[in-house]
Amino acid sequence: xxxxxxxxxxxxxxxxxxxxxxxxxxxxxxxxxxxxxxxxxxxxxxxxxxxxxxxxxxxxxxxxxxxxxxxxxxxxxxxxxxxxxxxxxxxxxxxxxxxxxxxxxxxxxxxxxxx
Amino acid sequence: xxxxxxxxxxxxxxxxxxxxxxxxxxxxxxxxxxxxxxxxxxxxxxxxxxxxxxxxxxxxxxxxxxxxxxxxxxxxxxxxxxxxxxxxxxxxxxxxxxxxxxxxxxxxxxxxxx
Numbered sequence: 001x002x003x004x005x006x007x008x009x010x011x012x013x014x015x016x017x018x019x020x021x022x023x024x025x026x027x028x029x030x031x032x033x034x035x036x037x038x039x040x041x042x043x044x045x046x047x048x049x050x051x052x053x054x055x056x057x058x059x060x061x062x063x064x065x066x067x068x069x070x071x072x073x074x075x076x077x078x079x080x081x082x083x084x085x086x087x088x089x090x091x092x093x094x095x096x097x098x099x100x101x102x103x104x105x106x107x108x109x110x111x112x113x114x115x
Numbered sequence: 116x117x118x119x120x121x122x123x124x125x126x127x128x129x130x131x132x133x134x135x136x137x138x139x140x141x142x143x144x145x146x147x148x149x150x151x152x153x154x155x156x157x158x159x160x161x162x163x164x165x166x167x168x169x170x171x172x173x174x175x176x177x178x179x180x181x182x183x184x185x186x187x188x189x190x191x192x193x194x195x196x197x198x199x200x201x202x203x204x205x206x207x208x209x210x211x212x213x214x215x216x217x218x219x220x221x222x223x224x225x226x227x228x229x
Contacts, residue, residue, distance in 0.1 A: 004157075036220075044158070044206065044220040089157050102148065102171070103208075103218060105157030 002028050006090040006106030013080055013113050021075040021109045023064075023090035031092040033057075033066055033073040034103070038087045047075075047088070080113045087111070117141070119221035121207050127227045128197045136192045136224045140209030147190050148218060149182055150206040158206055164190060197228045 007022040025031060035047040035057070048057030053068035062077045073090060090106040120139045128134050140147050145166050150158035151174075160174040166187035175182070179197075184190040194201055204225045208218040 034217075043222040044208075046217055046219075049217065091157075101146070102160040102163060102174075103150075103158070104160070107157050108155075 002026055002031070002092060002104045004090050004092050004104055004106040006088075007109055008107065010110040010112060013111070015082055015113055015115050016079045017113075019075070019077040019080045019084075019111070021088055021090075021111070023073045023075065023106060024071050025073065025090075025092045026071070033064070034091040034093065035062070035064055035073070035075050036089040036091055036105075038089065038108070040086070044089070080111070082113045082115050085111055085113045119207055119209055119219055121205075121221040121224050123224060124222060125225050125227075127229065129229055130198060131196050132228075133193065133195045134197055134226060136194075136205050136226070138190045138192070138207030138221060140188065140190070140207070141211075141219055142188075144209035144211055144219075145187070146210040146212075146218075147184060148208040148210070149190070149192050150208065151176075152204040152206055152223070154203070161192070161205075194226075197226075199228050202226055202228045 003026045005024050032051045034049045036044045037047045038044050048059040050057040050066035053066050056065045064073050064075045087108045087110050089108045091103045093103055122137045147164040149161040151161050152158040162182045163171040164184045167184050179195045181193045204223040206223045207221045210218045
C-alpha cells in the first residue's frame with residue numbers, strides 16, 4: 001500500500017545549525033511528494049512539493065529532492081532559525097487508479113530550535 | 116481570498132453526545148477532504164467529496180461517522196454517540212481543480228470527548 005516513514009523526533013538544534021529530516025515512501029505508482037509544516041497553534045501549511053523524480057522543491061530556505069532510486073524525500077535547511085520550530089510532516093499523493101487522491105502522511109517530526 | 120475555515124475550533128462533548136463539525140472550503144474548490152489527527156500523529160484520511168458526491172468514505176472509522184456536502188460547498192462531519200477514542204483534531208482540506216494536487220487545510224476542530 002501507500003505509506004510514508006519519516007524520522008522520529010523530537011529534533012532539537014541550535015540556531016544556524018543544519019537540518020535534515022529523513023522521509024521515505026513506498027514506491028506504489030508515481031506519487032507527488034510534499035512537506036507540510038504545522039506551527040504551534042496553527043493549521044497545516046504546505047512547505048514544498050515535488051511531482052516527479054529529480055524535482056527539487058524549495059521554500060523559505062528549505063529544500064527536498066525527489067529521489068526515485070532511494071524512494072526518499074529528505075527535508076534540509078542549511079541554517080535553521082528559532083521561527084522554524086514546528087512539526088514537519090512528509091506526505092505522498094498518488095494518481096494510480098482507484099482511491100488515489102488522498103494524502104498519506106508520516107507521523108510528524110517535532111523540531112525545536114534554540115537561540 | 117479566504118482560506119478554508121472550520122467551526123467550532125474547539126468542542127467538548129460528553130460521551131454519547133452527537134457532534135457536528137463544519138467546513139467552509141475555498142470558493143471554487145470542488146474537492147473536499149476530511150482527516151483525523153490524533154495527538155502526536157499525522158493526519159489520517161477519513162472521506163472525500165467531489166462537489167456534492169462522496170466518492171470515498173473508506174477512512175471513516177465506524178458507522179457513527181457521517182459526512183455530507185449537500186450543495187457542493189460547505190461540508191459537515193457528524194459523529195454520533197461520541198466515544199473517548201473520537202478525541203482528535205478534525206481537519207478539512209480543499210483542493211483546486213486541475214493537476215496541481217495541492218490541498219489547503221483549515222485550522223481544524225479539536226474535539227475532546229469526556
